[in-house]
Amino acid sequence: MGRKPCCGKEGVNRGAWSLKEDELLSNYIQLHGEGKWRNLPHKAAFFLLLHLLVFMAKNNQGLNRCGKSCRLRWMNYLRPGIKRGNISPDEQDLIIRLHRLLGNRWSLIAGRLPGRTDNEIKNYWNTFLSKKMQVDVSKTIESEDKKSVRKYKSDKMIVPKATRCTKMLVSLDEGDHSEKNQCPPSSTPSDTNDGPPLESPKENHLLNMPYFSDIGIEGIFENTNMLETDDVAPMSEMEFHNLTYSLEFDDDWTNFL
DNA sequence: AAAATTTACAACCGCGGGATA
DNA sequence: GTATCCCGCGGTTGTAAATTT
Numbered sequence A: 001m002g003r004k005p006c007c008g009k010e011g012v013n014r015g016a017w018s019l020k021e022d023e024l025l026s027n028y029i030q031l032h033g034e035g036k037w038r039n040l041p042h043k044a045a046f047f048l049l050l051h052l053l054v055f056m057a058k059n060n061q062g063l064n065r066c067g068k069s070c071r072l073r074w075m076n077y078l079r080p081g082i083k084r085g086n087i088s089p090d091e092q093d094l095i096i097r098l099h100r101l102l103g104n105r106w107s108l109i110a111g112r113l114p115g116r117t118d119n120e121i122k123n124y125w126n127t128f129l130s131k132k133m134q135v136d137v138s139k140t141i142e143s144e145d146k147k148s149v150r151k152y153k154s155d156k157m158i159v160p161k162a163t164r165c166t167k168m169l170v171s172l173d174e175g176d177h178s179e180k181n182q183c184p185p186s187s188t189p190s191d192t193n194d195g196p197p198l199e200s201p202k203e204n205h206l207l208n209m210p211y212f213s214d215i216g217i218e219g220i221f222e223n224t225n226m227l228e229t230d231d232v233a234p235m236s237e238m239e240f241h242n243l244t245y246s247l248e249f250d251d252d253w254t255n256f257l
Numbered sequence B: 001a002a003a004a005t006t007t008a009c010a011a012c013c014g015c016g017g018g019a020t021a
Numbered sequence C: 001g002t003a004t005c006c007c008g009c010g011g012t013t014g015t016a017a018a019t020t021t
Helices: A019-032 A040-051 A067-078 A089-102 A106-111 A118-143 A146-151 A216-220 A237-249
Strands: none
Touching: A019 A067, A040 A067, A067 A118, A089 A106, A089 A118, A106 A118
């Protein structure tokens, strides 16, 4: 006894999506909205027959995809408002800080970065930031009093799922991405992508989003001891529970801070 | 120029929680 | 109360593109 598999592995398209598949999926969702992913491929095929009969007469293959695959494609790629590439220094900074607080809870982190998906942030972390953080941590430990490092490994330390980011250095000085605070250098891999130039920090949409409009990114962490300059101690259990509760259930989470 | 290696990221997979029949 | 569905999450894989040898 068990649940039925999402879809059979045979006779289902896998791998990269074609333009036709994207178009079909987008058309369907624009007309019928999101949800019911499991049934979508079948309904989309029906929709196809109704609305695209003439165009598809020559090559009518329907949307032969698993519902989960449809959802993933829509959520991570086709959905309106998705930003791609060019993760700004501000965004990178915020990702690092949120990861410091939340660990690998990508969906929560993505929720604070408009237009970014959990998958994109996860990939960005795994391919770039995790390595950067490892380098930063090793540099820090080399130059730091080892006793203070051991101090952080006490029983009271709350360790979320994050396994790679155990210590980082940040600055509360707005726009200060100097070497001191280990924030991104002026040239990051994303900078090399084609596309429009990066926005300056003050123009970045992040600062205009509802959560940050009044206080800015830095302000979120104001009056907390989480981002002390050179020495970031782990959160207490109480702090961690309060924070995670606030993040998950209270959209106006900045009030907590 | 070609082969080998690395990087970046889209997509897959299994699982868990909540909803529903 | 139980089985199943639906959805979303996070870890992992596959592979094209870029880089190095």
